[in-house]
Amino acid sequence: MLRSITRSSSLGSTSLFFRFFRQFPRSYISRSSSATAGGNIRRVSTPEAAGRQLFLRRGLRFPSAASGSLNGQFSRLSLRAFATQPAPSYTELGQDEAEKLGFEKAREEFISECKSKAVLFRHKKTGCEVMSVSNDDENKVFGVVFRTPPKDSTGIPHILEHSVLCGSRKYPLKEPFVELLKGSLHTFLNAFTYPDRTCYPVASTNTKDFYNLVDVYLDAVFFPKCVDDVHTFQQEGWHYELNDPSEDISYKGVVFNEMKGVYSQPDNILGRITQQALCPENTYGVDSGGDPKDIPKLTFKEFKDFHRQYYHPSNARIWFYGDDDPVHRLRVLSEYLDMFDASQARESSKVIPQKLFSVPRRIVEKYPAGGDGDLKKKHMVCLNWLLSDKPLDLQTQLALGFLDHLMLGTPASPLRKIILESGLGEALVNSGVEDELLQPQFSVGLKGVSDDDVQKVEELIMNTLRKLADEGFDTDAVEASMNTIEFSLRENNTGSFPRGLSLMLQSIAKWIYDMDPFEPLKYEEPLKSLKARIAEEGSKAVFSPLIEEFILNNPHCVTIELQPDPEKASQEEVEEKNILEKVKASMTEEDLAELARATEELGLKQETPDPPEALKYVPNLNLSDISKEPTYVPTEVGDINGVKVLRHDLFTNDILYGEVVFDMGSIKPELLPLLPLFCQSLLEMGTQDLTFVQLNQLIGRKTGGISVYPFTSSVWGKNDPCSKIIVRGKSMVGRAEDLFNLMNCVLQEVRFTDQQRFKQFVSQSRAKMENRLRGSGQGIAAARMDAMLNVAGWMSEQMGGLSYLEFLQTLEQKVDQDWEGISSSLEEIRRSLLSRNGCIVNMTADGKSLTSTEKFVGKFLDLLPENPSGGLVTSVARLPLRNEAIVIPTQVNYVGKAGNIYSSGYQLDGSSYVISKHISNTWLWDRVRVSGGAYGGFCDFDSHSGVFSFLSYRDPNLLKTLEIYDGTGDFLRGLDVDEDTLTKAIIGTIGDVDSYQLPDAKGYSSLLRHLLNVTDEERQTRRGEILSTSLKDFKEFAEAVDSVKDKGVAVAVASQEDIDAGNKERSNFFEVKKAL
């Protein structure tokens, strides 16, 4: 679902070390994270996770933990993995044993960077390679990866990635993948399609669960049902849909609609054009995800052939990681691999390098834009280089990664800063080094550019690069980048990604090209020698030649200009319609009758549930495998100088994590939309003595990062919302004094005087919000509904929803007209906020470190003003309750409906988590995704506020989806779940509740629970209720869900055409609001 042109998300910091922090690789993945537990706005509202994380994105300087735009489902890593004993507790895996199982040991190494023993095996009969990595990380990871280079843009690899998870030889049900989603304790479960490979990873901390997942995945990739069943191909790929011969034919298919969504986002369009333009002659010249125009050209035969050719052990690389028995790994694999003979796939799947151009090229294309606003200022320009005709050695790659961070990694980095300060555009796009494919590339781009400035942008970029090559970087900047990189390595904080998966993705980025899989895991030596070179020769001698060779003197450069075209979206719809009309015209009456019959047959099949005996094939855990107790985070509540302090004594490898929380309650409601910009200003404006560049470098040199962001949530049983500003920082324990000094400096000394920088923040934020509206419209719709239903939701929407975007759209002008006024509003926010009263400090580290840092915390607190908690401005604001349709230029919609079920009398019970998960994974998955053709459909229950919402993602439908939502009550009433299904739903819910967390995340979740009054007693109660959920609870919940049907409100983010049609059909059901 989620195409991630990764560079845009991580601000250019994508190479080697920063790859750890990516939320997603550059790939299409099998299901929307928002469809499960991720999603920007999706609150993980179990009593465990508590609270919404809408603004965590702000903390870009936390590469991992806080970059959580897609947080949630991937959130668990071994606490012990970093600090642990190297030796696995199992007996050594001897050559003999491997031999007996059909493998030969190719190489073995102890890798100190990840404290693991890694062994590379070769399966003798097929040549399949296996990396078996052993350590004592309980978060075990398995992955199988095939090289799958496409020859055209019909999306075969992507459709196959979806389809193999739809039933297999041993697991002959509709979607074993979904059964695993429902009922396993997985800490990771998904699949990715890259431009040249397809990856199937799973992770779990429970060994029995882990091997269940492994077996389902192995059977799926080698023996999928989809190669014999055209229905899966039609459902996941594409088919003609015709319900009645008198109606129009339409295209349906999950991937088809997923890609329509991707092709509606300008940033994605630019990323795709870039890749294809840089490599026109090899497999990267086509789109592995599928171009919606080409997907309908794909035949079932081509699809089957592709599987036969590439999904073969000879073309597979398999990864195991964790504390499980290495012999057992080979035993499981040999059962599968022995069934195959060697094939030629490894040869035929080789990626041919793109030869370097001798002269630069230039490409001008159009993208679909909305009709409103100044289109002149909506151009995008991007300069791109293919850096080499072959893969680079690790040393060079590391140096390039470092250079990337120096040039673009932080707001103070010169290339980023100069481009943004030029005022020539709104925000960077697709910028940074990309080294996950065969040949590395580098791009810098700007969006929101006026058409007469395109040339100037190109010149500015080239001149700045020239200047950096000539003058080098200043020492403080180099030191700051070095510290940031070393800190990240030491912390090894992969955030919500299992550590073993992050290592697998790094290793595979070389291994997939038949290079050394061990090398990418070993960074210490090359880093040491790079540092030594910088110390001896100076940074200029290291970095200038790289800029010269790879960029300035490199003729393989493609400049891409994207122009906005308000007609393009509707043009494409017309083209599609014409094609479909021709198809229909070419059909005889019999053909049409046959098509209608086939449509009905497919629909019927999709809606028929698997028989209970088929479901039994998927291995399950029992309730006895589940702990009756919730996981507790050690928390000691005390105070320092009269301020409440929470301490979490956890092993953190000498890193201190600290949060300082201020109450937002006395900030005037009309100032709320300024808050995100206030937070950004604190970190990016500078003080009397320090420019923002110096301040930024200081933070980079002394700490692991500081971020500031608002947090709001309803609180269960209370009328007033919880609304806070959280300042979050981390450093080595020895630098705790610096950390708190810098936090103080940021909060108290930063001056709001830089009008030009503030203007940049406004345009960047606007660009970001516009991107969000197009790419994650479900989040905007959810925020909008929340804002109608409760105060916390209203506050959030002011700071991150459509209201915020509208505010930003008018703010730019205000900055010119009344900067004084804005600047003093920012000061007013600071005055209302900064106070020792109501302040809370949260600290996570080992006990000794916590004690040793107390004095610095005390000093920090003493410096805070003693404002008596100002007159609390409790706002009762909400948006008017009404059904809304927000118009954007898009080919697919986002449809939401929500209501507060507490106001209908529903009493919170733990079973609600089980039931909403079940609704998402069955009713909504089957109707909205499988038969509706949307990329995702899910529901969410925020237990703090009582808001129950339905949302869909990249949805071809509008009213039809609302009808499905309204049918949920009847679905529950008619439900008949057997014991197994119920157990599965309960276990799956516990899997969410017990999400695996790194120590910083444990300390942070504990803070949020404290803020939201979620006690350990309550967690125990809810857990008991979850574990004892019965069919009766499902039936009773139907009434609560019916109240959403009857009294709820609907918000859709959709295309003009679909909204018009909807309003025609249901007499102006929606109030229409134009957004882009």
Ligand SMILES: [Zn+2]
């Ligand atoms: Zn997909």
